[in-house]
Amino acid sequence: MKVFAEGAWSRPPKIILGIDIGTTQSAVAFAYLYPEGPQTLYNVTAWPGQEAKGEKKVPTLVYYDTDKKAVSFGAEALKPEIAEKAEDDKWQLARHFKLHLHPDAMKHKHNLRAQPLPAGISLLTIYTDFMAYLLKHTKDFFEFRIIDGQKVWEDHFRDMTMVLAHPNGWGVKEQNFLRQAAIAANYVPSSKATSHIQFLSEAQAPLHFCMFHGDLRNRLKPNTTFAICDAGESIVDTTIYGVTLARPVLELEEKQAPASVLAGSIFVDCEAERYLNRTLSGAELSSEDVEECTKAGVKDFKSVLKWSFIDETADHLIQIGPIRCKYPSSIRVRRDHMVISGPVVKGFFDACVNEIIASVDKQLEGFNVQNILLIGEFANSPYLRQVFQKRYEPRGSRILFVDNYSSPTAAAEGGVVYVRNVMTMQRSAKRAPRFSWGIETSIAFNYDDLDHRDRKTQVSTSGRTLVPGRWHGVAQKGVVIDEGDIVRTPVSLDFPSLPSELGEFKLDLYHYSRDDEPVWMRNKQGGLLPKFSKAVHIYTNLSDLRGALNPRIDRDGTLQYQLNFDICMRFGGVELVAYSEWEEERTTRTGRCTLVPTIDQA
Template structure:
């Protein structure tokens, strides 16, 4: 990100923003000092322990000894080779939601974490290492950096770039880890910890580093971020070029596929070959995979002949299994199958959205996008459909980390597509046509209306394009029989007013979210619970007459769903003594 500046002087509150992209195999950090009256500059952290002076990326590795952190990044690589049981690597895979797993990846064996270490602990320890080195780099590269960092330390905004497929559970883990790492406090976490999808971060990176003038008004293009373990596809429509304004054309896609899955496919080949051999042990296999990672994978283009993997000394020989002087050969055909097994999953995930939205360009970013074979494969599939591949940026960079900061400086994306249908679980008025299958569950509610439980009330439907003007209020009410409920009883009942939020990722809008016994139906995903304490209203409630002359106490409240910044928010609202009141705000990760 050399000398990436904002177009105009900043006029907001002084702050530091740090963006972290903790990838499966590589990690990078960028930052920017937002100072009133100056043009904000984004920088990559380019100095890490035991790395070269221009290292923009470090290995996502952390080693432990006797329950304590021993080393991180490049300093932990030797521990991975010598004591892998004490090292957390590819740990991002432990956080991937089950919904992201493909039929291929469901059989994928995730490396175990060191004994007694949780995934939250790993992230917290790694974040602490990242922020410490970011501080050192900031202080040494920014004029008066030490004084500025000390002054703004407690208000630093931390942005995490995450896969499109991550949701509220994964974000909660990162937020808790950030608290544990002392990046933020429990009191400030909701304000200072932000999230951006890797795809959105990458589009800011790609457009800041674009070549040529291919992007014009109404152009539809996609960014495919090919990472270590996930591949994210997001499609944009250019609404304006001056200033540059982008809108998502449809919900983004995410598939659990990427560079590490190719490694595992090659590992299967090696284990099959070495079965029964003394060389079929974890250390030898790991050495072979490292050889593949460093020497073969970056240059494999699909037309090469057999490839040699180095793993041992000249004394290591087993002619019956093709091992000669610490080297073994893997056929070009086996390598091609390993790559194809992963890339076919990517094509299955992105092909239909690309063609149905008439995408003209695909920008490739991410570590796996550096593979010549990957690029050639995509060209062969997409170019017959009029889709041109564009390569963006420098392979030394990590697109999501750099793009996350560029996105804070230049907000190209102003509208995003909802990835699922979100709504609440409600007591719905009985409709003979819609609810016939549950007519035997109908009951008379205190307001005198016939109702059924477990109905799904959609608030925002899948594919809706959201931008800053979106806000939606939905009226609800609660009722209690005036003849059998006292005002004292109401006070206790009103302390736990809540409504469950669910997500439906299929097509259409379902009628139900729970079955007749209250169990969540297949395909419905619980997101969060909106809650509020309305007990202060109990003393002022008046008796109301409803249908069929039913006398009841009634409490009215609203669910407010609104678009704030880059996130969807929801909260309960009500009036207390004529004044507006609201409950805690819940963030709905609608684009992740």
């Protein structure tokens, strides 16, 4: 429990819940804000299976029985008696399931091979079950720690705001998935899912955490630049921020779109596991002994050597016992400990570290960065810290750390701080989109324009020949956008007579991943060009716009009706926001839009 903002709360009572579901560990933080009360943040501890430790994190694990029912979660799933029962009863373990939610482009780029999901269990089911588990024990913890907690929870839970942290590379599709899981896990009803569930990128969440915990804010001066490298379990995000104002309210802006690489700490574990398995398999051991020794070795590496390695000139020990085996002389084993040379251990790390450094180098190019804040689970590695200090401090960038930083905990806490700041109108950082957004438009066919020839054409309702496939950008990759900036796309619909029902209007929004500003998004055959992809359908129910129908006389003298409105979009926040806007009786009105992600590439 800690106070995270000065002064007493002066608004209506509010519960804010911050959640980070990490690849290997998860965390929940919350604040209960009430009039005249301190603005206090709590971390959920006392998770089943680790009550005595007071751990803020809980393993991201779910066991399923043969009936496909979730039967064990978190730290309890690691207990020896549970592991034995799971083996006897043929339970299936869901682990590292977050990797399955990464966008396909990210998985293909990094050749990611995630552990298969339990047979017959969908990813949505696993997320729903795990989120329900988090909610149950958050509720128990809240009711125990907050005075009159049961009544407070019952009174304010349904109006709770929850914020989910997610990787930088995730977008509308992944956010929609998380929102559906939260609804199914009974966090919020579907009617409140849009207003009561918010998202925060894992690049921004640590920023709010570090402003709260560290002295970073005291180092920030106007017109200076700093970077945050969040080296997490699976993803490493690097973001460069410029300070536009330090006092009285801190104003920041992303200097360019953040960079993300799949080079987190779990891939160091994978390298160690591959080495142990390969080495032991060549030692004339039984397959059972190889499997058990490898499992023991990986567990010991993750507990000890992973967080102590720094010297590549020395030999290091990994416990692979307690199995007593006769090992060949080519494998150095002393009292159940395998001796591994420093350069070999360094190789476990460098597969990831080299990729991280390449990503950070590219981000820093062209910027004078005074401070680099290295955070995340992987940042607790002395070796990674040493590599950063040796590379960047001679170049004038000071490396800063946050002691005992935990990625899931920081993201959960940062989410709570973020929502509180939004509620009190404190500004967040301006963001730069990771790709360009745009819509498909048409242009009047011009025979003299060679680029129009051989393209598919369409005839409009007014009889004009049009060439579709034209790109109209509404937000450009890497160009900083204020969170409140609104992009308006005008829409004009013609009706030959007064319609009895207006129905629904759909606008397709596309991504473009390159840095240039293209003219066309389709080739002459009508197919999407490379680097373009359909991202989301924006649906608008037109029934509320009936009062905006305007009669007009067409050129042939017939009475027709026209409906004019705007689709308004905001791209500056973590989540895409869209709504409709129109004029009716000299009054500007707004309506709700529904965003539906798509994997359709046409």
